[in-house]
Amino acid sequence: MAAVTLTNVVKRFGVFEVVHGANIDIADGEFVVFVGPSGCGKSTLLRMIAGLEDISGGDIAIGGKVMNDVEAADRGIAMVFQSYALYPHMTVEQNLSFGLRMNGNPKADTERRVKRAAEILRIDELMQRRPKQLSGGQRQRVAIGRAIVREPQVFLFDEPLSNLDAELRVQMRVEISRLHKELGVTMIYVTHDQTEAMTLADRIVVLKAGNVEQIGAPLDLYDDPANRFVAGFIGSPKMNFLKANVVETSNSAAIIELVNHGGARLRKPLSNAFPAVGAEVVLGVRPEHFFEAGEGDCDIPVKADVAEHLGSVSYVYANAGPEELIVEREASRQRASGDHFTVSIKAERSLLFDKAGARIR
Amino acid sequence: MRTQNATAYRFLTPYLLIFAIFWIWPIISSFLISFQATRTVPWRFAPTFNWGRLIGDPAFYNALKNTLLILVIQVPVMISLAIVMAVLLNSPLLKARGLYRFAFFAPVVVGEVAYSAVFRLMFSLDFGIINKLLNSVGLTKIDWFSNVTPAMALIMIAVTWRWAGYNAIIILAGLQSIPEDVYEAATLDRVSRVKQFFYITLPLLKPVIVFCAVLSIIGTMQLFTEPFLITERGGPGGGTETLGLLLYRQGFRSLNFGYASAVAYTMAGLAIAITLVQLWLTREPK
Ligand SMILES: Nc1ncnc2c1ncn2[C@@H]1O[C@H](COP(=O)(O)OP(=O)(O)OP(=O)(O)O)[C@@H](O)[C@H]1O
Ligand SMILES: [Mg+2]
Numbered sequence: 343m344a345a346v347t348l349t350n351v352v353k354r355f356g357v358f359e360v361v362h363g364a365n366i367d368i369a370d371g372e373f374v375v376f377v378g379p380s381g382c383g384k385s386t387l388l389r390m391i392a393g394l395e396d397i398s399g400g401d402i403a404i405g406g407k408v409m410n411d412v413e414a415a416d417r418g419i420a421m422v423f424q425s426y427a428l429y430p431h432m433t434v435e436q437n438l439s440f441g442l443r444m445n446g447n448p449k450a451d452t453e454r455r456v457k458r459a460a461e462i463l464r465i466d467e468l469m470q471r472r473p474k475q476l477s478g479g480q481r482q483r484v485a486i487g488r489a490i491v492r493e494p495q496v497f498l499f500d501e502p503l504s505n506l507d508a509e510l511r512v513q514m515r516v517e518i519s520r521l522h523k524e525l526g527v528t529m530i531y532v533t534h535d536q537t538e539a540m541t542l543a544d545r546i547v548v549l550k551a552g553n554v555e556q557i558g559a560p561l562d563l564y565d566d567p568a569n570r571f572v573a574g575f576i577g578s579p580k581m582n583f584l585k586a587n588v589v590e591t592s593n594s595a596a597i598i599e600l601v602n603h604g605g606a607r608l609r610k611p612l613s614n615a616f617p618a619v620g621a622e623v624v625l626g627v628r629p630e631h632f633f634e635a636g637e638g639d640c641d642i643p644v645k646a647d648v649a650e651h652l653g654s655v656s657y658v659y660a661n662a663g664p665e666e667l668i669v670e671r672e673a674s675r676q677r678a679s680g681d682h683f684t685v686s687i688k689a690e691r692s693l694l695f696d697k698a699g700a701r702i703r
Numbered sequence: 704m705r706t707q708n709a710t711a712y713r714f715l716t717p718y719l720l721i722f723a724i725f726w727i728w729p730i731i732s733s734f735l736i737s738f739q740a741t742r743t744v745p746w747r748f749a750p751t752f753n754w755g756r757l758i759g760d761p762a763f764y765n766a767l768k769n770t771l772l773i774l775v776i777q778v779p780v781m782i783s784l785a786i787v788m789a790v791l792l793n794s795p796l797l798k799a800r801g802l803y804r805f806a807f808f809a810p811v812v813v814g815e816v817a818y819s820a821v822f823r824l825m826f827s828l829d830f831g832i833i834n835k836l837l838n839s840v841g842l843t844k845i846d847w848f849s850n851v852t853p854a855m856a857l858i859m860i861a862v863t864w865r866w867a868g869y870n871a872i873i874i875l876a877g878l879q880s881i882p883e884d885v886y887e888a889a890t891l892d893r894v895s896r897v898k899q900f901f902y903i904t905l906p907l908l909k910p911v912i913v914f915c916a917v918l919s920i921i922g923t924m925q926l927f928t929e930p931f932l933i934t935e936r937g938g939p940g941g942g943t944e945t946l947g948l949l950l951y952r953q954g955f956r957s958l959n960f961g962y963a964s965a966v967a968y969t970m971a972g973l974a975i976a977i978t979l980v981q982l983w984l985t986r987e988p989k
Contacts, residue, residue: 441889444898488888
């Protein structure tokens with residue numbers, strides 16, 4: 343078991359820099375998820391930790407030991423690949439034991455480890471099959487089993503569930519969570535699916551274009567994002583962003599006017615920064631934070647465009663001028679498309695961002 | 704549907720006719736001819752005339768021995784060489800990959816006569832570059848064309864030179880179909896490069912290698928150009944005569960079509976038999 347520390351880690355491919363000095367501290371036994379849009383450098387970071395990519399700058403330490411020049415096999419990590427990367431010509435059992443056999447591990451110990459992994463993942467029945475004869479979920483289990491057999495200090499997962507269908511994904515998600523509790527080792531998990539990140543992580547690292555945007559517990563990121571990118575990326579459906587202008591400031595609040603909603607005004611208490619009068623800002627409101635007319639601090643009339651009824655809640659895609667808003671409603675307060683209705687925003691249930699996307703608190 | 708098919712067949716008729724006349728009929732006809740005595744006109748049906756002769760013919764056994772000898776030495780050497788070439792071609796360290804690929808493939812498109820002439824020159828006793836090289840490192844000259852063993856070696860070298868690159872390109876395609884992350888997984892499993900080659904690359908290449916081996920076996924069973932042009936019609940003294948040459952000698956020089964047909968069928972039968980044995984030996988475990 344081991345902590346993982348990334349200090350100013352940089353990665354360049356030729357002249358092209360794709361990771362710009364990442365600082366990430368991962369505690370022993372923690373489950374950390376790297377999340378971000380495609381191409382932001384999640385896999386690259388993970389592969390640098392694994393030792394499959396050179397580190398162009400900075401240090402990566404595992405268990406307190408700098409690993410920059412240590413062979414991948416000697417870092418005490420195991421990795422589960424998105425494509426599973428099983429050895430196609432070997433049976434499940436051979437897949438699990440291959441690494442140990444090649445390194446002259448005592449036979450009895452190899453058998454014990456393989457048996458244990460098979461039990462943990464419930465693949466005992468499949469031991470004599472080849473990868474071709476397995477379903478996607480079963481292959482994924484074998485790939486995880488191969489990692490378990492190595493008894494690593496750190497597990498690395500690169501989008502392990504992205505090739506599975508939705509139902510299986512949920513099921514495997516739970517299993518990986520269970521596995522983390524059972525083994526208690528450090529796990530680093532890469533995904534671009536924020537739901538996976540929210541449900542699995544002790545802490546989430548949000549990446550964008552090679553930069554760490556924010557690190558925090560799932561609900562902290564959800565409730566208190568550092569910037570507009572994190573606010574938009576975490577949460578599903580996405581946070582609504584309403585364009586606004588600052589019309590007045592005092593020493594404890596700013597009054598903003600929602601430009602696309604007939605000049606509706608909201609008084610937003612602030613404690614740190616005070617934008618200039620006339621500054622363009624953006625108000626972020628989560629779909630579930632639209633209240634019934636009169637319940638909040640600022641009412642805006644909208645027209646329901648499309649309504650998605652999911653059973654317990656409905657999502658109403660509502661039109662108000664050029665902005666489309668996603669409004670969550672309880673099933674009992676459903677709206678049909680075409681309905682005109684009014685939603686209300688509460689100041690303490692909304693977030694303010696400046697034009698560049700930084701949070702104004 | 705039926706009328707559609709009929710129309711399709713009408714369009715296919717010219718091809719099917721040509722196929723029947725120039726492919727199917729010769730195959731049947733030569734099979735029938737192998738059961739006829741063709742030394743005298745008119746030909747007559749005599750099932751044991753050619754096949755009986757074949758069984759007792761020292762020239763046939765000589766040609767068979769030479770062909771099989773080339774087969775068991777040249778094919779494995781060439782395939783091994785082709786695998787090594789393919790692995791080198793696939794190396795990320797290699798610069799100018801396209802150039803090498805072309806160079807390896809080029810021998811296939813060089814005309815047979817030109818290549819044979821060049822080999823004769825290179826291996827000639829007094830002027831050949833090979834003997835000059837041997838001399839310069841202190842070895843004695845070899846008379847490649849007058850002794851059976853060097854002549855056989857020469858044939859094998861020539862065939863290998865001509866086809867190794869071709870097989871390497873096919874194996875390269877197989878190599879490139881092995882996903883990179885399988886090797887990465889093996890690296891994390893602390894499996895060395897060499898072990899990765901023997902435990903991952905080779906097993907995954909097996910189908911491609913078997914395919915190359917089958918093609919090579921069929922080709923070698925029919926070997927003709929090299930012993931005909933390079934060692935001058937299977938010389939010295941029939942020492943490099945192959946089944947292909949024997950067939951040619953009987954069919955086109957002695958005009959003994961019946962016997963030539965019997966030899967041809969023997970060649971085809973052997974090629975099929977050896978291929979089947981090979982496929983059986985290398986079959987996928989169930
Ligand atoms: N071998 C390489 N050579 C050059 N550029 C690369 C290489 N590998 C990745 N990149 C670049 O690095 C950036 C980050 O890639 P990376 O694979 O880490 O993204 P990712 O966050 O994992 O995305 P995805 O969610 O699509 O897997 C991308 O812009 C990509 O084009
Ligand atoms: Mg990736």
